[in-house]
Amino acid sequence: MDLTAPQTKPASLHRDRTDHPAHARGWRAYAAPSRAYALAGKLARLFQLSALLFGVLGLYVGLVLAPTDHQQGEAYRIIFIHVPAAWLSMVIYVVMAGWAIIGWVLNTRLSSMMARALAPTGALYTALALWTGALWGRPTWGAWWVWDARLTSELILLFLYIGFMALQAATDDPRRGDKAGAMLALVGVINVPIIYFSVTWWNTLHQGASISFKAAPTMATPMLLGLLLCTLGLWSHAAATALTRLRRIVLEREAGAQWLQQLPEVRT
């Protein structure tokens, strides 16, 4: 047996099954960071364009075309931002938790990186929903903040995001941070319905706070259209931001890899 000549070793020994894109079929090839980096770049540009397009259209429809609400006047128009932001904040949390758990269970780095990329975007939308909720509340109900079930749940959702980001920021070892975040997100996702239920329960106990931010049951078509367009716009923006952030995370985490050294933006 030859005991001499040590061979050179690859910088990263983390052998998840995604390290060899040539061997993977179809969409699975994109689980390799090198392929995903390129795809994310293309998709991000696409989503930036669609965000601009839908955003402008949606705002036009919402601010100009949709009629004035006979109860709430012009102030109701904030729902074109508030409702999509609130909805997105919840969807992003679930998607983020999903990616984190996939990264933990299947031991794929890229899935965990996607979760990390989504978190700040989700937190931003939660904050946006809270802020626009306050802006809506002021002219409509006379108060900057009301403790209704939805707003309170949004506030708690913000804490969930912050906890996730704080835990990953405090962990030096990236894989431990990935897995710890996944566990926290799993516990969070299970708790979200419980939290929402308990907050609704709490809200109905205190009859005074029966203010609700539900939009009027029958909405004029332009309002619905505006809402849909703004939702698509915000969703595209979220996707574009998250994919751009994913690319930055890939650059940081995969710093030693050969394919990365050869990228034009790294060589300069």
Next chain:
Amino acid sequence: MITILIALVKRDLKLAARRPVEVLTTLFFFAMVGALFPLAVGADKELLRRMAPAILWVGALLSAMLSMNRLFVADFMDGTLEQLLLSPCPPSLLIAAKVLSHWLVAGLPLVLLAPIISIQFGLAPEALPRITLSLVLGTWAFSLLGAIGAALTLGLRGGGLLIAALVLPLYLPALIFGAAAANAANAFDATPHLQLLASLVAACLALSPWATSAALKLSLD
């Protein structure tokens, strides 16, 4: 197996008895919350009586959050935590035993002190059983959920504050149900809240030890 778990609880109680300052800190904090509110609110007896259940509950929640840090840290620092994970006993059971001993040291004293503070706030004696029961269930939930946070943050910088950021959203349903039970006008009204709280605790009892052991294995890696 049971002998191992009982021995573990006895060991932790013995250790807490030999170093009582940690127990007393939690108790002191809880007592302080109860003492500071009247000073800040003023001598309005009616207002204090109405606020009392909420003050007790928030005090219990904050004390629990502060005490969670000590659940695993001492064993982690001297290496006994690793030996626990190398035991043939399943880790979830060992963790349940540790959470039990933590509750006996950090949660039970609060439950015992609560009636005294309630009387200070002028609550009627008939309210005491439901307040005490809600606190027993609530502190169980806090200990079980806090264990997950303590395990995830083991060895990280940020310590107690990081645990607080992680477990606060998880504590909120317990706070809502428990405070509602404590605030209820009579035992009949309190029952549905207590039932919800009890089912929450049952779910935590089933799921939390498993989640905590997964988090511990990750932290000790």
Next chain:
Amino acid sequence: MTLQTQQLSCARAGTVLFDMLDLMVRPGEALKVSGPNGAGKSSLLRILCGLTEPTSGHVRWQGRAIHRQPDLLHRAVFYFGHHSALKDDLTAIENLRMATLLSGRPCSSEQARQALTALGLGEFKHTMVGHLSQGQRRRVSLARLALTPQPRLLILDEPFNALDQPALAQLTSLLRQHLFEGAVLVYTTHQDMPLDGLLHHEVCLARTCPATVTNALASPAWVVRPMGIAA
């Protein structure tokens, strides 16, 4: 009662510590893991007792993968790591009894007393461990080796550190006794402590190793060769 690894690899913070390691240690055999500081000896030992996940590969105890049947390993293992795993606020004898109870093999007070005496700590049995010196604490921890029934798999990370001559002799004789009765021993040390008369392997985790020793980084698929002990 064999300890076996298959294609075991470990990478920490971007550095490969060892790759494709195949080991087999049979009952009565000892494996010495050598290498400079930071080479990954402690990581290897922790992977062998299941505390750390390897980057890839398997560890088998009695033919079963340890991540599938951890309790089989846990019933047999005695791990001695960097920490003494003692509670400062318990006495030596309380610590010993607690440790044996937790590992599923409780001992009586009398047996614990005898074990402490075997390592020269008889007079300290009722002393708080917090008041003992570093060497004395390590000896309390190692006193478990003097208790029956013996553990079958001994994983010791630098057990000979901070021990004086008499303690070294006591420990060596204890280990020899265990090996004679069929235990598997894996250990690391900076000192030259031959455990002679027994089948003794060595694996080296370093870029350059003496040619007589298996180099864990040199090539894939290594089987540890048994070596005689140089006198």
